[in-house]
Amino acid sequence: MTDLDLEALAGTAERAARAGGAVLLEYQDRVLEVTLKDERVDVSSSADLAAQEAVLAAIAAERPxxxxxxEESPSDTGVASEGLVWWVDPLDGSRAYIDGFPWFATAVAITVGGEPVVAAVYDPLRDELYRAVRGGGATCNGRPLRVATAEKVAEVVVIVQAQSSDPAVIAEFARLMRAMLTVSAGVRFPGAPALVMAHIAAGHLGGYVERDMNPWDVAGGRLLIEEAGGRVTDFEGRTRDASSRYDVVASNGAVHDELVAATGMQFEEGG
Known part of the structure; x- marks a missing residue:
C-alpha cells in the first residue's frame, strides 16, 4: 500500500461518486424500469444501472x-482481497429513490488487501460529499467529521435494517429490532447503509446493525466511521476483511461493546 497515492485515488473516487449522483438527479424525472431481485423487497432500477455506468466510466478514465x-454486476464478486479493488454502489437506497423519498446516495470505496483505504459517499440532493482516506481523516465537503460523544447505548438512536422477503431473515430482523429497542434511545430503518454510516461518522447517529452486508454497502462507510473515531466490527466484535460479506455493527466507538452485546440478546417465546 505504501506506493499508492491515496489522495489521488480519493480524487478519482470523488469524481466517480459525483458522476453517479448527477445521473441519479437526472433520472428523478424519468419513468423508471424496476426489477425485483427477490419476491417483493430487494429492487433495482434503470437509474441504478445508468448511475453505475457513469461511475465505472469515471473510474476507467483514470484507472483503466x-x-x-x-452492485449491479454481482458476477464480478469473485475477486482476490489481496489487491486493490473498487467497490461501487451506484444507488444506495434504491427503494427510497424509486418511491421519491429523499434518502439515497452513490457510494464508492477502495480496499487493498481487504482493508478500506478510500471512501466517497455522495448525497446529490444535499450536495454533500463524505470523503475519507486511511490515516487522513474523514470530511464532509471539506469539514472534518467526528462521531457522537454519547457514552451509553441508551443515549443513541440505532439503525436496524434488513432487505429481504425471506421469512428467516425477517424473523432475525425482528429479533434485532426488539433487542435494540430494549437498550437504545430509539430505532430507525431509513435504508441506504452507506449514507447511514456517513451520518454516524458525522455524529448524527450513534449506531447501526445489519446482517450479511456486501462490501459495496459498507466498506466506504466503515472507513468514514473509523477515520471519524468510531468502530465497525461483526456481531462478535471482530474486525473483518472489508472485501467480504459480514454482519455489521457500527458505532461511535464508546457504545460499541454494549451494542455488540445487544446483538446477542435472546427473548423467550411470548416474553
Missing part, C-alpha cells in the same frame, strides 16, 4: 486497469 465491482 483496476478491478471494479459494482
Amino acid at each position: 486497469d483496476d478491478v471494479v465491482v459494482g
Whole structure:
C-alpha cells in the first residue's frame, strides 16, 4: 500500500461518486424500469444501472486497469482481497429513490488487501460529499467529521435494517429490532447503509446493525466511521476483511461493546 497515492485515488473516487449522483438527479424525472431481485423487497432500477455506468466510466478514465465491482454486476464478486479493488454502489437506497423519498446516495470505496483505504459517499440532493482516506481523516465537503460523544447505548438512536422477503431473515430482523429497542434511545430503518454510516461518522447517529452486508454497502462507510473515531466490527466484535460479506455493527466507538452485546440478546417465546 505504501506506493499508492491515496489522495489521488480519493480524487478519482470523488469524481466517480459525483458522476453517479448527477445521473441519479437526472433520472428523478424519468419513468423508471424496476426489477425485483427477490419476491417483493430487494429492487433495482434503470437509474441504478445508468448511475453505475457513469461511475465505472469515471473510474476507467483514470484507472483503466483496476478491478471494479459494482452492485449491479454481482458476477464480478469473485475477486482476490489481496489487491486493490473498487467497490461501487451506484444507488444506495434504491427503494427510497424509486418511491421519491429523499434518502439515497452513490457510494464508492477502495480496499487493498481487504482493508478500506478510500471512501466517497455522495448525497446529490444535499450536495454533500463524505470523503475519507486511511490515516487522513474523514470530511464532509471539506469539514472534518467526528462521531457522537454519547457514552451509553441508551443515549443513541440505532439503525436496524434488513432487505429481504425471506421469512428467516425477517424473523432475525425482528429479533434485532426488539433487542435494540430494549437498550437504545430509539430505532430507525431509513435504508441506504452507506449514507447511514456517513451520518454516524458525522455524529448524527450513534449506531447501526445489519446482517450479511456486501462490501459495496459498507466498506466506504466503515472507513468514514473509523477515520471519524468510531468502530465497525461483526456481531462478535471482530474486525473483518472489508472485501467480504459480514454482519455489521457500527458505532461511535464508546457504545460499541454494549451494542455488540445487544446483538446477542435472546427473548423467550411470548416474553
